[in-house]
Amino acid sequence: MNERFFRQGLLAVALAALLSVAAGSGYAGNLVIWIAIAAVLASTLRFVLLIGELNFAVAAFFGLGAYASGAATTLWQLPFGLSILTSGVVALLASAAFGYVTLRVKGPYFLLIGFAFTEALRILYTRSEWLGGNSGMVGIFPPAVLGDYFPTFVVAVAGALILLLARIEHSHLGRVFVAIRDNDSVVRSVGIPVHAMKVLCFCIASLVAGVAGALQAFSNNVISPLDFSFMLSTFALAYLKVGGERHALGPVVGAVLLVLLASVAQRFGGSEQIFYGAAIVFGVLFMPDGLTGWLARRRTARAKTALPSPAGEMQ
Numbered sequence: 001m002n003e004r005f006f007r008q009g010l011l012a013v014a015l016a017a018l019l020s021v022a023a024g025s026g027y028a029g030n031l032v033i034w035i036a037i038a039a040v041l042a043s044t045l046r047f048v049l050l051i052g053e054l055n056f057a058v059a060a061f062f063g064l065g066a067y068a069s070g071a072a073t074t075l076w077q078l079p080f081g082l083s084i085l086t087s088g089v090v091a092l093l094a095s096a097a098f099g100y101v102t103l104r105v106k107g108p109y110f111l112l113i114g115f116a117f118t119e120a121l122r123i124l125y126t127r128s129e130w131l132g133g134n135s136g137m138v139g140i141f142p143p144a145v146l147g148d149y150f151p152t153f154v155v156a157v158a159g160a161l162i163l164l165l166a167r168i169e170h171s172h173l174g175r176v177f178v179a180i181r182d183n184d185s186v187v188r189s190v191g192i193p194v195h196a197m198k199v200l201c202f203c204i205a206s207l208v209a210g211v212a213g214a215l216q217a218f219s220n221n222v223i224s225p226l227d228f229s230f231m232l233s234t235f236a237l238a239y240l241k242v243g244g245e246r247h248a249l250g251p252v253v254g255a256v257l258l259v260l261l262a263s264v265a266q267r268f269g270g271s272e273q274i275f276y277g278a279a280i281v282f283g284v285l286f287m288p289d290g291l292t293g294w295l296a297r298r299r300t301a302r303a304k305t306a307l308p309s310p311a312g313e314m315q
Contacts, residue, residue, distance in 0.1 A: 013159030036158035042239035042251030052181035057114030063228030065213025091210025099202035125225035136224030241283035244290020
């Protein structure tokens with residue numbers, strides 16, 4: 001991925017931020033925030049796939065970030081910027097401990113441990129009265145100076161986080177992550193500490209998820225344990241599968257499409273869980289590479305048909 005992609009990415013983020021100004025702070029503004037946060041969540045899920053693991057604990061670190069920022073704001077009275085920073089640090093430290101222990105296993109075992117950890121944290125929130133228990137935490141407000149521009153702030157931060165993940169993915173470190181996914185024995189044979197690299201990848205993704213959780217807390221102003229169940233990981237997987245996991249744009253495309261469709265489906269009283277489950281099934285069966293993969297194949301096919309045949313050249 002060359003510098004042109006990142007210049008275009010920065011331009012796209014700036015354009016999206018400017019367009020979000022028109023959304024204001026009503027329902028349209030909330031929809032913009034939901035899309036931006038969903039895109040970040042799916043991007044962190046895709047990032048851990050670089051080492052070949054499906055991270056169902058993403059909802060746990062998203063929730064940790066939300067509760068950390070909520071506690072920093074309502075209990076400790078920290079400024080807005082420090083609350084955001086606290087969310088990332090808490091998620092990073094927790095993921096380092098979790099990843100060090102659990103990333104010694106692979107595949108479905110790691111997935112199930114992530115699922116169990118997410119539900120254990122959710123139950124812990126309900127038993128923690130200082131965090132509000134079942135009622136959750138209230139009064140998590142962004143600075144008044146942001147006002148109607150909070151959706152723009154969220155879009156800008158979310159875009160920066162997604163570009164950061166893409167930059168790391170296409171750096172030397174990202175190539176090490178992909179090599180571990182392809183064959184960790186070869187990586188280990190050249191002296192690279194495979195386990196440490198896996199933990200590092202997991203920590204980077206969790207830090208970003210924690211910051212996204214803080215954005216969620218400040219946008220909703222109230223959080224509760226039910227907001228951070230394993231279903232969040234399912235939603236992120238739906239965004240990824242529909243958008244496509246081969247390109248950094250895949251999670252963004254999937255988040256935009258599914259969040260918009262879900263907002264329409266809610267008007268008809270449809271079940272959100274069934275909707276996202278059907279999206280995953282549809283994506284796996286009919287578009288295994290997602291929308292971005294399907295579009296890439298179409299573009300390649302058109303390019304091939306546009307080339308003159310050898311026989312035509314001879315004539």
